Each structure stands twice: as C-alpha cells, then as structure tokens.
Amino acid sequence: MTIGFIGAGMTGTALATRLWQRGYPVVAVSSRSLSSAKRLASFISGCTVCDGPQQVADIASVVFITTPDDVITDIAAGIRWRPGQVAVHCSGVHSTDILEPAGRYGAHACCLHPLQTFAGIEEAIDNIPGSTFAIEGDEAGLAAAREMAQALDGNVILLKAGDKVKYHIAAVTLSNYLVALMKTSADLWQSFGIPQDEAVTALLPLLKGTVRNIERVGIPGCLTGPIARGDVETVRKHMAALEEGHPENLDIYRVMGLKTLEIARAKGRISIETAQETRDLLNGPGEAPAHDPDYLFIRR
Numbered sequence: 458m459t460i461g462f463i464g465a466g467m468t469g470t471a472l473a474t475r476l477w478q479r480g481y482p483v484v485a486v487s488s489r490s491l492s493s494a495k496r497l498a499s500f501i502s503g504c505t506v507c508d509g510p511q512q513v514a515d516i517a518s519v520v521f522i523t524t525p526d527d528v529i530t531d532i533a534a535g536i537r538w539r540p541g542q543v544a545v546h547c548s549g550v551h552s553t554d555i556l557e558p559a560g561r562y563g564a565h566a567c568c569l570h571p572l573q574t575f576a577g578i579e580e581a582i583d584n585i586p587g588s589t590f591a592i593e594g595d596e597a598g599l600a601a602a603r604e605m606a607q608a609l610d611g612n613v614i615l616l617k618a619g620d621k622v623k624y625h626i627a628a629v630t631l632s633n634y635l636v637a638l639m640k641t642s643a644d645l646w647q648s649f650g651i652p653q654d655e656a657v658t659a660l661l662p663l664l665k666g667t668v669r670n671i672e673r674v675g676i677p678g679c680l681t682g683p684i685a686r687g688d689v690e691t692v693r694k695h696m697a698a699l700e701e702g703h704p705e706n707l708d709i710y711r712v713m714g715l716k717t718l719e720i721a722r723a724k725g726r727i728s729i730e731t732a733q734e735t736r737d738l739l740n741g742p743g744e745a746p747a748h749d750p751d752y753l754f755i756r757r
C-alpha cells in the first residue's frame with residue numbers, strides 16, 4: 458500500500474503524519490496551494506509534492522481526498538483511476554456515494570472518518586491516535602480503512618451509508634454544541650464583569666471534571682446538580698433570573714433542562730412528583746398527557 462493525499466489541511470496533514478509515523482509510505486501530496494502541500498510533505502520523508510490530483514493518483518495506491526466536503530466529488534471525477542486503487546474521503550456526513558466517479562474506473566471506495574475535532578495542524582496531529590474512526594465502503598475499501606484505523610490505535614465503528622447523517626448529527630451535537638455551551642456560560646460570567654478568556658479558564662476544570670465523571674461513572678450516575686437532586690426552588694430561581702436579565706438563554710436552559718430531567722429520572726434519586734414539578738416549571742404553562750406521569754414535553 459502506498460498512500461497519497463489530495464488536500465493538505467488539518468485532517469489530511471494529521472492523518473498523513475500519523476500514518477507515516479506508523480510505517481505507511483505516504484508518497485504523494487497535492488493541494489489547492491503549493492504552500493499547504495509543502496507543509497504536509499515537511500512532516501514526512503519521501504513524500505513528493507505533486508502539481509495536481511492526477512499526479513497523486515498516478516503515484517499512490519490509496520488516495521485520500523481530504524478537501525472540504527463540497528469539492529470531493531468534483532476532484533474524484535477529474536481523476537483517471539486505476540482498477541484496484543482505493544479512493545478514501547474523511548467526511549462525517551457523506552457516504553462513499555460521493556466517490557462514485559472512482560468506482561466507474563474500477564477503483565474501490567471507503568470513508569474513514571476520524572470522530573475527532575481538528576482546530577489546528579499541531580492539535581490535529583496530537584488528537585488522532587486513539588480516536589474513534591467510523592468506516593463505510595465496499596469490501597476492499599473497508600479492509601484498507603480498518604487496517605489504517607487500527608494502525609492509529611483507533612476504535613473502529615462500522616457504518617452503513619444510510620447511517621452517516623444521523624452519525625454526524627450526534628458528533629456535531631456533542632462537539633460543536635459543547636463549544637456553544639461553553640460560550641453561553643462564559644457570556645453569563647461577562648454579565649458580572651469577568652471577561653471571556655478568564656471565564657473559560659475558570660470553567661475548564663468543571664468541564665474536565667464532568668468529562669471524567671462521564672468516563673468513570675457513566676450515564677446516568679454521573680449527573681449532579683439541582684435537577685438531579687430535586688432542588689426545584691433552585692431551578693425556579695434560575696428561570697426567574699434568566700427571564701429578567703437574559704431571556705435569550707431561556708430556550709437553551711429549558712430544552713437542556715428537560716433532557717437533564719430524563720437522566721435524573723433514570724438515575725432514580727427524584728420522585729415522579731418532583732420530576733413533574735420540575736418538568737412543568739421548565740415547560741411553562743401547558744398540559745402534559747394525563748396517562749403518562751413521566752412524559753416530558755417541550756412547549757412550542
């Protein structure tokens with residue numbers, strides 16, 4: 458197996474570097490700009506900087522297209538593939554359907570999606586080993602993807618093409634919305650005079666402690682706080698303060714509170730009556746179905 462990369466951004470550079478460190482020959486790279494291709498090649502010895510996708514595909518047997526999702530198909534369509542080659546993309550939301558132009562030449566196709574967040578080149582290289590990798594594709598493509606993921610100490614998850622959108626929603630909800638939650642918290646700190654960077658520094662140990670609890674104790678046992686304890690008056694105080702000073706945060710507090718309430722019920726420390734009272738508070742005025750006392754609903 459010889460590996461080439463088209464698109465030398467964060468994902469391409471990190472995967473190329475780590476695969477090369479694990480003994481895979483990463484032999485060719487091209488990118489929109491020469492500088493990005495040269496930067497990737499600088500992490501690896503024996504990697505040729507090519508003048509375009511075709512040259513990469515002419516040299517390598519496994520070709521990663523690690524460009525933005527929207528141009529993957531066009532790039533694949535512009536290449537004369539060889540039968541038996543493997544075309545790979547790393548998109549979380551798309552299946553291998555977008556590599557169909559490679560299939561027309563008899564090339565195999567797979568998606569190797571690192572379930573990870575890459576915010577910069579160094580961070581991406583650090584984050585790769587031990588990540589979960591979702592793989593999808595044809596038989597030969599899957600075999601190559603599994604082998605490479607395992608070489609990166611990855612936890613391999615096999616997906617079907619139709620799973621990808623839901624899989625990606627889950628990833629975005631966790632990773633991107635966690636950033637949005639951090640920003641929401643830090644914004645509240647600014648309202649009592651603490652700037653965002655200081656707030657983030659102060660909040661990070663709480664975030665890390667929460668992640669450790671999820672890892673060690675699991676859901677639902679890791680849940681703490683007023684909803685898990687059944688402190689309804691605390692929730693009431695929160696809602697009143699938000700209504701008065703930060704109404705823009707009420708919806709997120711309500712929606713996340715109702716999800717939290719589901720977990721609190723599963724943890725089993727609060728009674729049905731307390732759960733109902735909390736639910737009604739979070740929902741505001743409205744009727745819950747009488748037949749199901751545990752039913753949670755969101756006011757529209």
Ligand SMILES: NC(=O)c1ccc[n+]([C@@H]2O[C@H](COP(=O)([O-])OP(=O)(O)OC[C@H]3O[C@@H](n4cnc5c(N)ncnc54)[C@H](OP(=O)(O)O)[C@@H]3O)[C@@H](O)[C@H]2O)c1
Nearest residue numbers: 464465466467468488489490493523524525547548574575
């Ligand atoms: N970032 C993440 O957290 C993450 C995580 C998992 C999967 N992914 C997936 O990884 C893939 C790449 O994402 P990324 O975040 O690494 O993107 P990125 O850092 O923006 O890198 C994309 C690279 O593609 C190059 N490029 C753009 N258009 C091109 C074209 N027409 N021909 C050749 N090269 C082109 C860019 O070129 P120049 O630099 O040369 O201008 C850039 O280096 C996507 O499929 C994405 O869904 C990303």
